[in-house]
Amino acid sequence: MTPPLSRRTFATAAAGVPAASLLAGCGGGPGERTEHATGSPPRSTPGAAKAVGRSVPVRLRIPGIGVDTPVIRLGLAADGTVQVPPITAHDRAGWYEHSPTPGEFGPSVILGHVTVGAYGDGVFRHLARLRRGDRIDVRLGNGTEAAFAVTALRTVAKADFPTDDVYGDVGRPELRLITCGGPKSGAEYRDNVIVFAALSTR
Amino acid sequence: MRRTVLSVLALACTAVLAATGPALADETSTQAAPTATAIPSPVPTEDATASAVPTEDATASAVPAEPPTAAPTEDIASPEPTQVPDDQVSVVPSGAPDTGVTPEDSGSGAGLVGGGAAAALGLGGAAVFVVRRRRATGA
Numbered sequence: 001m002t003p004p005l006s007r008r009t010f011a012t013a014a015a016g017v018p019a020a021s022l023l024a025g026c027g028g029g030p031g032e033r034t035e036h037a038t039g040s041p042p043r044s045t046p047g048a049a050k051a052v053g054r055s056v057p058v059r060l061r062i063p064g065i066g067v068d069t070p071v072i073r074l075g076l077a078a079d080g081t082v083q084v085p086p087i088t089a090h091d092r093a094g095w096y097e098h099s100p101t102p103g104e105f106g107p108s109v110i111l112g113h114v115t116v117g118a119y120g121d122g123v124f125r126h127l128a129r130l131r132r133g134d135r136i137d138v139r140l141g142n143g144t145e146a147a148f149a150v151t152a153l154r155t156v157a158k159a160d161f162p163t164d165d166v167y168g169d170v171g172r173p174e175l176r177l178i179t180c181g182g183p184k185s186g187a188e189y190r191d192n193v194i195v196f197a198a199l200s201t202r
Numbered sequence: 203m204r205r206t207v208l209s210v211l212a213l214a215c216t217a218v219l220a221a222t223g224p225a226l227a228d229e230t231s232t233q234a235a236p237t238a239t240a241i242p243s244p245v246p247t248e249d250a251t252a253s254a255v256p257t258e259d260a261t262a263s264a265v266p267a268e269p270p271t272a273a274p275t276e277d278i279a280s281p282e283p284t285q286v287p288d289d290q291v292s293v294v295p296s297g298a299p300d301t302g303v304t305p306e307d308s309g310s311g312a313g314l315v316g317g318g319a320a321a322a323l324g325l326g327g328a329a330v331f332v333v334r335r336r337r338a339t340g341a
Contacts, residue, residue, distance in 0.1 A: 081296055081299065098294075180302025
């Protein structure tokens with residue numbers, strides 16, 4: 001009979017409309033992110049792991065020093081320095097949004113605090129304990145994971161921050177983890193601890 | 203007889219309902235249901251507009267797919283601390299990141315916590331002492 005059929009179709013249609021709009025709403029976010037996709041430079045290093053597609057990092061895990069943290073986005077501060085994550089309890093790491101995403105060609109930069117004032121230790125409190133070969137996993141917004149291996153660790157005076165080494169071009173997908181370290185001077189630290197890592201072939 | 207009259211009435215009623223059903227379906231389907239079979243006229247127009255929108259979306263999404271190579275250069279041009287446009291890091295920050303607020307400021311906070319804990323312990327001890335004295339006095 002037609003009446004029950006039409007009612008049923010109406011019911012399914014009515015139920016379907018909000019569901020479809022919900023899906024459209026969810027799909028909008030990631031779509032905007034992919035707009036910023038950039039073509040990776042043609043350079044490559046023999047033996048380097050293949051670059052991963054551009055996707056914003058959402059989580060960082062460093063099993064060797066017990067780090068498992070969400071990753072926020074960081075831009076530039078008004079004075080031209082890089083923004084740092086907020087000083088809070090359970091502070092998080094932050095990815096510098098003008099650097100490549102982890103796994104893309106180039107140096108992807110992630111920052112975190114060593115200490116957060118009155119709140120105590122920061123998320124990167126043990127960063128200086130990392131050693132060459134230690135594993136760093138970054139989960140990306142598109143669900144994939146990029147695995148890195150530590151290649152070097154440097155502690156440098158903030159006054160002599162190696163801008164070129166940290167932000168300069170490289171021939172493979174790399175990662176920089178930056179925090180503070182060294183002796184304290186007032187409310188700050190004298191040095192930066194910088195971990196250099198490269199995308200590892202699985 | 204009555205039964206047959208009643209059954210005829212019931213049949214007539216169902217027939218009327220069946221006849222009005224598609225009309226109802228028309229009304230509802232114009233609102234939401236493009237899959238309704240009875241009404242061809244509103245559905246194609248809706249479908250036409252619906253299909254037109256996605257194609258527009260498709261072109262809109264196709265547009266950003268082309269410029270990404272140009273977009274970073276725009277990013278590069280805007281903020282002050284910059285380098286050559288070809289850089290992998292489009293905007294290089296100046297100076298060193300300030301990724302640590304020393305916990306020295308927290309000294310007073312830690313002292314407060316410690317003092318609070320000591321006060322709580324003292325209160326507990328006093329309470330135990332009072333209770334024991336009461337029991338000892340034979341209350």
